[in-house]
Amino acid sequence: MCGIVAYTGPGDAVPILTEGLARLEYRGYDSAGLAVVGRSGDLRVRKAAGRVAALAASLPARFKGGTGIGHTRWATHGEPSDDNAHPHVAGTVAVVHNGIIENADELRAKLQADGVVLASETDSEVLPHLIARSAAAELEDAVREALSQIVGTYGIAVVDTRHPGVLVVARNGSPVVLGIGEKEMYAASDVAALVRYTRQVVHLDDGELATIRPDGFRTSTLDARATRKEPSVIETEDAAYDAEGYTHFMRKEIHEQPAAVERALRGRLDGRFHTAHLGGLELDPREARAIRRIKILGCGSAYYAGQVGAQLIEELARIPADAEPASEFRYRNPVVEADTLYIAVSQSGETYDTLAAVQELRRKGGRVLGVVNAVGSAIARECDGGIYLHAGPEIAVASTKAYTSTAVVFALLALHLGRIHDLSPADGRRIAEGLRALPGQIEEILRQEDRIAALAADLAKYRSMLFVGRVRGWPVAREGAQKLKEVSYIHAEAYPASELKHGPLALISPDLPAVAIVPDDELLDKNRSTLGEIRARHGRVITIGHTDAGEDSVVVPKNEPELDAILLPIPLQLLAYHAAVALDHDVDKPRNLAKSVTVD
């Protein structure tokens, strides 16, 4: 998705903007650009389709300025091209925009009817023109006027040579964070672009606007009511955004999982009552007992991790629970029940579909908790309470450590709710011990990487693969298929093993290998007979489970059966990663995908 960086201060904005844009590359983009107000008050703009490094290398030495905005674009309206790249300019005004302006056609037509010549095919270009046409004395008021005509979502940053040293930023559905420095200020769509310069940040809320000068900022609503913002401190180290010797962030993040799981567990297990403490829940035991149902919402891998969570909650706490894609839920006019607890899951905390589902729930009086990685993100702020993953920044598009940490956090929540309900102290202790064993067991799986890489290189020759699993293995199969298709582009379909004979068995042939999730649990015999059905039809079977079945099997260490869905996906992450490497794909930035989907 698109990225924004902005700076105003005594330094040269250009290196700060190019460095910041490079930090946002992981989000996915196709073009980049900068606009700076030179010390002599002129507007300098450079933008081009292609990489940030190429743009930076093309800048002449005289391209400098004390106030500036930068952008990485992920095309929505109009192909990736120099003209469609941001910033867009009208006279003295330059704007970068994330999001989608829904009434852009109408606004473009109006501007053109007034004789304005538009230089791009984008929805965003209307913004600088609307701002430049305002008669308001203050840039902030001109931006406000322009935004009042916009229908859609935006995160924007604006400079105007008539207002030297001033940046105006605004947010509606697309994140904007201010960074506070020493007599200099920053803004960005993602803290990743800021951590190198400052730890003190302020998250704008939807419908908020900020005027930023080197010595400070003021915030207000779109209807000009002043708002008060408390800065928060980013805890993540700058180094967390570096690949630290790994060829790909995806591999680095797979290997970070033992540490990420330890962080997710740290201080949360109670050895006395064999339960879990989750500080941010905002749910006392009486309220917890009154919950009749739990509905978990997320998109993509966050949804699959939510499905693992729903199963854990049903198993350990015996509260009916299910997961649904937030992207579907928000559009189906859901019935919101007072005694249902809703849980929104998101690594980025900015996924628009999930945020919209949370907003719809809150509007209808639903109680929503967040299971979120990015501290201070929109979803985290919108929820009534929640649990942070503490997985550290996840840069690769394919989610790995956040998926695993989400599953661990759900196990903690299920343990907590279970011990309030009927889970015995002995079972509580058993689950807690199982959770404590996870980091070491993940290490054991990671030690098998070479074998899994060889298997992946062999599987990379197929055009399509099937993933099957039963009950606890079903979300694992879905996540395995998701990982494979995202990074290797091999078609992958997940099916409940129990459903094979109701249709997909017709597909089985030597050309369609099946990856089967076969934990040693109460369903092992059932799973074995499914594998027999596949093999009888000459299908190749790769097993992920607790039994060594030779070359085409990966064995994971045994833990408590309820926690199987935490360990079993890890070989599948490695399988997907190494298949993508064997096929020479850009693993961290798969085609057509962005790290966080902040558009509707």
Ligand code: AGP
């Ligand atoms: C995971 O590998 C995907 N890239 C994607 O499905 C992702 O999980 C989804 O878009 C949700 O993102 P979020 O967790 O940041 O909300």
